[in-house]
Amino acid sequence: MDQRYCIPEMFETARYRLRRANPSDALAIFESYATDPTVTRYIGWRPHSEPCDTEDFLEEASAEWETGKGFPSVVFPQSEPDHLIGMFHPHVFGHKVTYGYVLAKKAWGNGCATEVMTWLVDHALEHPAIYRAEAFCDIENRGSARVMEKAGMIREGLLRRFFIHPNISEAPRDCLMYAKVK
Secondary structure, three states: OOOOOOOOOEEEEOEEEEEEEOOOHHHHHHHHHOOOOOOOOOOHHHHHHHHHHHHHHHHHHHHHHOOEOOOOOOEEEOOOOOOOOEEEEEEEEOEEEEEEEOHHHHHHOOOOOHHHHHHHHHHHHOOOOOOOEEEEEEEEHHHHHHHHHOOEEEEEEEEEEEEEEOOOOOOOOOEEEEEEOO
């Protein structure tokens, strides 16, 4: 039996459908959220200025699926199956999965991040080789911290000077670490 963890290339939660991100999603991502400075404030990359920025990212993301190191997945409301609203990006590091995610501003406040993160965390911890699901956020990103709490993750602590959020500062910033373990 192969013990390597992965997520399905397509799956659904109660209200959302997710599938493997691919290069053909570049324009939808570019137009939905990649250029928005409010959305990308707490992300590890600057807003995209050209569609080729998004295309380049998606080429790298697609390669992650092939190596099994990451599973970037785009999300759509089931009620609007052609309306891309964000991405969830699980990364596998041995016995743990680390998550990142981004949603278009128009998708904020609807419970999407909580619903999908809950599914992803539960899915990971059901796998025999995964013992930890974790995510972090900037100390000022209370919305993301609340999503992790609602997804059943516990705040483990403050990570000093942990991550550079280039849209806020060139210096590493303090972050909050959340996790759920089995």
